[in-house]
Amino acid sequence: MIRTIHLLDDFAMGGVTRALTMFTQPAIASIASAQIMPMGRDPRDAAPLRADVIICHVPPCWSRLPYLAMLRLHNPKARMIHVEHSYTKAFEAHRVSAPRRFRMLLKLAARCFDEIVCVSKAQRNWMVGTVGIPAAKVQVIYPWSGRDELMDIAPARPRKDAPLRLLAYGRFSHEKNFANLIHAMAKFSPARAQLTLFGRGPEQPDLAAAATGLPHVTLHGATDDPGEYLARCDAVIVPSLHEAFGLVATEARMAGRAIIVADVDGLPEQAAKGGIVAPMHSADDIAAAIARALQAPIANMGAQARDHVQEQHRRILDGWRVVLTRKAHVRSAMPAMTGYFSTDSMA
Numbered sequence: 001m002i003r004t005i006h007l008l009d010d011f012a013m014g015g016v017t018r019a020l021t022m023f024t025q026p027a028i029a030s031i032a033s034a035q036i037m038p039m040g041r042d043p044r045d046a047a048p049l050r051a052d053v054i055i056c057h058v059p060p061c062w063s064r065l066p067y068l069a070m071l072r073l074h075n076p077k078a079r080m081i082h083v084e085h086s087y088t089k090a091f092e093a094h095r096v097s098a099p100r101r102f103r104m105l106l107k108l109a110a111r112c113f114d115e116i117v118c119v120s121k122a123q124r125n126w127m128v129g130t131v132g133i134p135a136a137k138v139q140v141i142y143p144w145s146g147r148d149e150l151m152d153i154a155p156a157r158p159r160k161d162a163p164l165r166l167l168a169y170g171r172f173s174h175e176k177n178f179a180n181l182i183h184a185m186a187k188f189s190p191a192r193a194q195l196t197l198f199g200r201g202p203e204q205p206d207l208a209a210a211a212t213g214l215p216h217v218t219l220h221g222a223t224d225d226p227g228e229y230l231a232r233c234d235a236v237i238v239p240s241l242h243e244a245f246g247l248v249a250t251e252a253r254m255a256g257r258a259i260i261v262a263d264v265d266g267l268p269e270q271a272a273k274g275g276i277v278a279p280m281h282s283a284d285d286i287a288a289a290i291a292r293a294l295q296a297p298i299a300n301m302g303a304q305a306r307d308h309v310q311e312q313h314r315r316i317l318d319g320w321r322v323v324l325t326r327k328a329h330v331r332s333a334m335p336a337m338t339g340y341f342s343t344d345s346m347a
Contacts, residue, residue, distance in 0.1 A: 001031070001032065001033055002031055002032040002033070002052045002053060002324055002325070003032070003033050003035075003050060003051045003052045003053070004023070004032050004033065004034050004035070004051060004052065004053045004054075004055060004324065005035050005036075005037055005049050005051040005053075005054050005055070006020060006023070006034060006035070006036045006037070006055045006056075006057060007037055007038070007039035007054065007055065007056045007057060007058060008020075008036060008037075008038065008039060008057050008058065009038065009039050009058045016057050016085050018144070018145065018146050018147075018247070019085075019143040019144045019145075019146070019247075020034070020036065020057075020144075021144065021146040022144035022146065022316065022317070022320065023320075025317060027317045027321065028317060028320055028321065028324070031321065031324060031325065032053070032324050035051075037049075039056065039058045039064070039067075040067050041063060041064055041067055042067065043066040043067050043069070043070040044070075045067065046067050046068075046070035046071040046073075046074055047074060048074045048075055049071075049074075049075055049078065051075070051078050052078060052079065053078060053079045053080075053081060053324060054071070054075060054078050054079070054080045054081070055080075055081045055082075055083060056068075056080070056081070056082045056083065056113070057083050057085060059084070059085065059086045059087055060082075060087075060105055060106060060109035061105070062105055065105070065108060065109060065112075068109060068112040069112055071112070072112045079114045079115070079326075080112060080113045080114055081113060081114060081115045081116075081117060081323065082109070082110070082112075082113045082115075082116050082117070083117045083119070084116060084117070084118055084119065084123065084127070084244070085119060085143070085244055086244055087106065087123075087127075087244070088120075088122070088123050088126060088242050088243075088244050088264075088265040088266070089122065089123075089126040089130065089264075089265060090241060090242035090243075090264040090265050091242040091244075091265075092126075093242075094175070094241050094242055095175075095242070103130070103131045103132065106127070106131050106133065107131060107132055107133060110133045110134075110137065113137075114137075115137055115138075115139065115323065116133060116137055116138045116139075117138075117139060117140070117141050117323065118138060118139070118140045118141075118244075119140070119141070119142060119143050119244050119245040119266060120140065120142070120244055120245045120265060120266025120269055121140050121266070121269055122265050122266050122268070122269065123140075123244050123245075123265060123266060124138050124139070124140050139319075139323075141316055141319040141320060141323070142245060142250075142312060142315070142316055143245055143247060143250075143316075144313065144316050145247050145250050145251055145254065145313075147226075147227075147251055147254065148254075148313075149227060150226075150227055150230065150251055150254035150255045151254050151255075151306070153227060153230055153231045153255045153256060154231065154256075155256045155299065155302060155303055155306075156233075156234050156235075156256060156257055156258070156298065156299045156302040156303075157299060158297075158299045159234060159298060159299065163190065163191055163192055163193055163194050163216070164192065164193045164194070164234055164235065164290070164293060164294055164298065165194050165196070165232065165233045165234045165235075166193060166194065166195045166196070166233065166234070166235055166236070166237050166260075166290070166293075167195075167196050167197075167229050167230065167232075167233035167235070167236045167237070167252075167257075168181060168195065168196075168197045168236065168237050168238065168239070168248075169197065169198045169199050169226060169229070169248060170199050170248055171199055171200070171201040172199050172200055172201030172202065172203040172204045172207055173201045173202055173203055174203065174241070175240060175241045175242055175243075176199075176201075176239070176240055176241075177239040177240055177241050177262070177280060177286075178197060178199075178203065178207055178239070179203065179206060179207060179210055180239065180280070180281075180282060180283045180285075180286055181195070181197070181237065181239050181283075181286055182195070182197070182207060182210040182211050182214065182217055183210060183283035183286075184283040184284070184285075184286035184287040184290060185214060185216060185217050185290075186214055186283075187283075187287045188216070188287070188290065189216075190215055190216035192294065193216065193290055193294065194216040194217075194218075195216065195217045195218070195237075196218050196220065196229060196232075196233065197211075197217065197218070197219050197220070198219070198220035198221065198222060198223060198226075198229060199221075199222050200221060200222040204219075207219060226251060227255070230251065230252065230255035230257060231255070233257060234257070234258070234298050234299070234302075235252075235257055235258040235259065235260055235293055235298050235301075235302070236248065236249065236251075236252035236257050236258075236259050236260070237259075237260040237261075237286075237289070237290070237293075238259065238260070238261045238262060238267060239261075239262050239280040239286050239289075240262050240264065240267065240280075241262070241264065241281070242264055242265055243262070243264060243265050243266060243267050244265055244266055245265075245266040245267075245269075245270075246261065246265075246266060246267050246270065249261055249267060249270040249271075249275075250270060250309060250312070252305070253270065253274065253305040253306060253308065253309040254306065254309055255302075255306070256302045256303060256305065256306040257302045257305065258274050258275065258276070258293070258296070258298045258299075258301035258302045258305055259271055259274065259275040259276070259305060260275070260276045260278070260289050260290070260292075260293050261275060261276070261277055261278075262277075262278070262279070262280035263277050263278060263279055263280070272308065273301075273304040273305060273307065273308035274301040274302060274303070274304035274305025274306070274307075274308060275301070275305060276289060276292055276293055276296065276301075278292065
C-alpha cells in the first residue's frame with residue numbers, strides 16, 4: 001500500500017477539499033492510503049513524514065519556500081508532487097504586479113518537487129512556455145468533482161418562448177466577476193433572461209446592492225448541494241476573470257446543462273461540446289455572450305455537454321493511478337537556493 005500525505009492550508013469544503021475525495025474512490029484507495037495534514041510555514045516544522053508520496057495542494061509563496069526546501073531534505077526517499085490549483089496566465093495578468101519575480105518563485109518552488117500536476121492544459125502551457133518549468137516535470141490531470149449524483153438530474157427542456165434561466169455560483173469575490181454579470185442582466189427584460197446566483201464571500205453586500213431593482217436576478221446563500229438549482233436552470237454561466245479549471249462548469253455538464261464560459265485559462269477546455277466561449281471582461285461582454293445563448297439550442301447543448309463529460313472521472317482516476325505508482329527517480333543533492341528566500345509576498 002502506497003502511503004500518501006496531502007498538505008493543505010484551507011480545510012473549508014471548497015473545490016480543493018472536494019477534489020481530495022477522489023483519493024477515497026476504490027480505484028485509488030485500493031493502492032494508496034491518504035492522510036491529510038496542515039502545511040506548515042516555519043522550516044522547523046518540516047519533519048520527516050511516514051509517506052511514500054507527499055502531495056502539496058497549497059499555492060507557492062515566498063514565505064513557504066524554506067519550509068518546502070527543508071521538507072524535501074527531510075524526506076529524501078519520498079516523491080513530492082505539487083498540484084497547482086490556482087496560478088494561471090490570467091491570474092498573473094490580474095493579480096501580479098511583478099511577473100518576473102512571481103515566475104522566479106514558481107521555478108524555485110518547482111525545484112522542491114518531483115512532479116507538478118496542472119489542472120488544465122492551458123495552465124500547463126503557461127507554466128512550461130512562460131514560467132519556464134521543465135516540460136518533463138509537468139502534466140495535466142483535471143480535478144475531481146465528487147458529485148456523481150448530478151448525472152441523475154433530468155435533462156433540460158427546450159425553452160421555446162420561455163426566458164433563459166441562467167445559474168451562476170461560487171465565492172462572492174472579485175475574480176468571479178459576478179458584479180459585471182449582474183450589470184449585464186440589467187440589459188435584459190425578465191421575459192428574456194433570468195439569473196439565480198448563490199454563494200458567499202466578501203462581495204456579497206455589493207452584489208445584493210447591484211441586484212436591487214432587478215426582479216429577474218435572485219441571490220441566495222451558499223449551499224453544498226447545487227443539484228436543486230442546476231435542475232431548475234437552462235444553462236450555467238461562468239464569467240471569471242481567471243479560473244485554473246472551473247469545477248462549476250464540470251458540475252453543469254454533469255447535470256446536462258449548457259455552459260457559457262469566459263475565454264480564460266482552463267474554462268474553454270470544458271466547452272468543446274455543449275458550450276459557448278466568449279470574452280467576459282465587462283458587463284457589455286457578458287451581455288453579448290448571453291445574447292448568443294438566447295439564439296442557441298440550449299437543451300441540445302446540455303445533452304452534448306453531459307455526453308462529453310461522461311469519461312472525465314475515469315480519466316482522472318487513471319491519471320492519478322499512474323502518478324501514484326510511478327517509481328521515484330534517483331535524486332541528486334537538493335539544489336542550493338540560499339539567498340532566494342524571503343518573507344515578502346509573492347507579488
